[in-house]
Amino acid sequence: MKKTFKITKDFHHKRLDKVLTILLEDISRAQIGTLLEKNAILVDDTAKKPAYKVKTGETITVKIEAKSHEPLKPVDMPLLIVYEDDDVMVINKPSGLVVHPSHTTKGETLVHGLLNHIDSANFEDPMRPGIVHRLDKDTSGLLLVAKTQESLNILQAALKERTIKREYHALVEGVIDHNRGKVIAPIGRHPKKRQQMSIIESGKEAITHFEVVKRFQDTTLIKCQLETGRTHQIRVHMQYIEHPILGDLTYGFKKHQETTGQYLHASKISFLHPKTAKPLTFHAKLPTIFDEKLKSLS
Numbered sequence: 001m002k003k004t005f006k007i008t009k010d011f012h013h014k015r016l017d018k019v020l021t022i023l024l025e026d027i028s029r030a031q032i033g034t035l036l037e038k039n040a041i042l043v044d045d046t047a048k049k050p051a052y053k054v055k056t057g058e059t060i061t062v063k064i065e066a067k068s069h070e071p072l073k074p075v076d077m078p079l080l081i082v083y084e085d086d087d088v089m090v091i092n093k094p095s096g097l098v099v100h101p102s103h104t105t106k107g108e109t110l111v112h113g114l115l116n117h118i119d120s121a122n123f124e125d126p127m128r129p130g131i132v133h134r135l136d137k138d139t140s141g142l143l144l145v146a147k148t149q150e151s152l153n154i155l156q157a158a159l160k161e162r163t164i165k166r167e168y169h170a171l172v173e174g175v176i177d178h179n180r181g182k183v184i185a186p187i188g189r190h191p192k193k194r195q196q197m198s199i200i201e202s203g204k205e206a207i208t209h210f211e212v213v214k215r216f217q218d219t220t221l222i223k224c225q226l227e228t229g230r231t232h233q234i235r236v237h238m239q240y241i242e243h244p245i246l247g248d249l250t251y252g253f254k255k256h257q258e259t260t261g262q263y264l265h266a267s268k269i270s271f272l273h274p275k276t277a278k279p280l281t282f283h284a285k286l287p288t289i290f291d292e293k294l295k296s297l298s
Contacts, residue, residue: 268281
């Protein structure tokens with residue numbers, strides 16, 4: 001597998017190894033060091049030292065050997081399918097379910113359940129077949145899945161071009177005074193806690209719009225629209241403005257008060273069908289535990 005990155009002015013004159021920890025979010029520092037030693041990472045087709053200061057306009061090429069994995073086996077999983085045809089599926093994912101396997105995730109994932117509906121052999125990445133975008137383990141709601149590689153390519157391009165619209169409902173800590181807002185803050189891998197994301201100057205552009213739905217005594221129900229789709233984006237942005245998601249054990253302030261999961265739900269998704277270009281929109285009601293929490297606050 002080969003990845004290429006164009007150095008922007010935000011990374012100009014920064015150390016190559018530091019830049020790589022931001023660009024290669026799913027790869028550890030140790031793995032990056034190994035790739036550099038093997039000359040598997042090139043800058044304008046030339047091997048460089050970790051301390052090399054990159055320049056705007058240079059191209060970084062990363063060659064990663066594909067890992068051999070045991071073929072995934074289908075699992076009989078009661079998926080809540082909102083929509084399905086020959087090209088796409090829309091799933092209402094429950095909180096607590098991981099979307100796809102990774103080096104840090106063991107056990108059954110959503111992908112294992114999807115294998116009863118799609119053939120992983122038809123996809124370039126058999127470990128993430130059909131996955132257009134992700135939801136965090138403890139985030140519930142709508143997830144778009146492609147059933148063919150062709151549809152996956154089209155939908156991932158649409159996601160990159162920001163034509164797939166996603167809306168979330170979130171219950172956040174504290175009372176937000178203004179009715180709506182826009183958070184513009186770059187997100188990258190946390191420099192020390194590699195499993196977390198954070199607001200860092202050299203991170204990727206991240207934009208979240210939010211609107212207050214209802215205020216309670218010490219919490220606020222909001223709607224969020226993603227303009228970009230960074231890992232943990234809403235969770236990190238809401239923490240950044242000091243209104244983290246209630247129940248978020250990673251980014252929240254009051255970690256001991258909620259143990260039933262974070263109150264973040266992907267409630268709406270709109271996109272153009274990859275084959276027909278027909279506009280489609282789907283909604284998902286708040287899960288029972290979220291709805292009951294709101295009733296207890298009223």
